[in-house]
Amino acid sequence: MASSEEYLFEYKGCYFIKTLITPEYLDTLEDFEIRESDVFLVTYPKSGTVWTQNILSLIYHEGHQNGTEEADLIDRVPWLECKFRNVDYATRTSPRLFATHLPYYLVPKGLRNGRAKVIYVARNPKDALVSYYHYSKLNIYIKDAQDFDILMESFLAGKVPAGLWLDHIDGWSTHRDNFNILFLTYEEMKKDLRSSVLKICNFLGKSLPETKVDDIVDKASFDKMRVDPRTNYETIAPDILDNTKGHFLRKGTIGDWKNIMTVAQSERFDSIFKERMEKLPFKFCWDIKDEL
Ligand code: PPS
Numbered sequence: 463m464a465s466s467e468e469y470l471f472e473y474k475g476c477y478f479i480k481t482l483i484t485p486e487y488l489d490t491l492e493d494f495e496i497r498e499s500d501v502f503l504v505t506y507p508k509s510g511t512v513w514t515q516n517i518l519s520l521i522y523h524e525g526h527q528n529g530t531e532e533a534d535l536i537d538r539v540p541w542l543e544c545k546f547r548n549v550d551y552a553t554r555t556s557p558r559l560f561a562t563h564l565p566y567y568l569v570p571k572g573l574r575n576g577r578a579k580v581i582y583v584a585r586n587p588k589d590a591l592v593s594y595y596h597y598s599k600l601n602i603y604i605k606d607a608q609d610f611d612i613l614m615e616s617f618l619a620g621k622v623p624a625g626l627w628l629d630h631i632d633g634w635s636t637h638r639d640n641f642n643i644l645f646l647t648y649e650e651m652k653k654d655l656r657s658s659v660l661k662i663c664n665f666l667g668k669s670l671p672e673t674k675v676d677d678i679v680d681k682a683s684f685d686k687m688r689v690d691p692r693t694n695y696e697t698i699a700p701d702i703l704d705n706t707k708g709h710f711l712r713k714g715t716i717g718d719w720k721n722i723m724t725v726a727q728s729e730r731f732d733s734i735f736k737e738r739m740e741k742l743p744f745k746f747c748w749d750i751k752d753e754l
Pocket residue numbers: 505506507508509510511512513589592593594596682683684685687710711712713714715718
């Protein structure tokens with residue numbers, strides 16, 4: 463089987479998908495001008511990006527909340543390092559919302575020591591890996607990543623999009639004082655979405671009526687997002703995703719890794735990840751029943 467890394471290129475110690483992102487464009491991002499009103503959602507892939515993009519869009523866009531405007535999430539909260547639509551991000555009206563998987567050292571330098579806001583959402587890396595494994599079957603550019611064991615080795619070596627999970631989260635948390643940043647976990651969102659939405663609103667300085675918060679929580683539920691064409695990615699990227707092979711919004715649960723990883727695979731994963739993970743300043747919940 464071909465190496466699972468052939469669809470990637472390395473840029474300054476991180477990996478990117480060749481067909482979606484170019485090194486020339488990444489070069490320009492360091493000087494991308496930041497506005498105080500910008501909001502950046504930062505995630506390691508498969509950690510709740512689209513979920514939080516949707517929450518941000520619902521908070522900021524009245525037309526999204528009341529359903530009067532038809533716009534795909536990727537247009538409301540575009541992916542900084544990948545220009546699906548070829549729009550000029552510099553001319554977008556404020557407040558601009560962006561999503562990115564970039565490590566802390568590749569984001570625009572104006573984000574440091576600035577007032578623009580960053581929301582980092584982390585997820586149990588085993589679940590992110592398993593989600594990525596399933597997603598790799600849909601994404602037509604990731605053809606050769608279909609053997610779980612091979613993919614897991616690439617993941618543990620950091621030879622996957624956005625690089626090593628440990629470096630990504632460690633980098634962002636170690637440098638947290640350089641950014642105006644809120645950390646959340648997929649698991650806390652899953653267990654109490656309303657509290658997470660309120661945390662996000664509070665961080666963004668948005669005071670919404672209770673009914674609007676209720677509405678956001680409802681529209682950001684897995685079941686609602688799965689059937690909403692603006693959020694389920696089924697119409698957004700038909701040239702990238704083969705939706706006959708599954709759904710982008712696949713399962714949306716905590717602990718799905720247990721359904722695919724063998725005990726040996728889980729132990730190998732822990733032998734490489736556990737020590738550094740335990741030093742991270744986060745309380746991860748490994749099980750749906752774990753206390754937050
Ligand atoms: S990507 O490609 O990096 O942008 O993917 P990302 O959006 O970060 O992660 C996709 C996973 O998030 C799940 N998801 C949700 N879970 C719970 N509730 C809601 N509303 C929700 N929306 C997206 C999605 O199902 C993917 O996880 P898995 O485990 O594969 O289901």
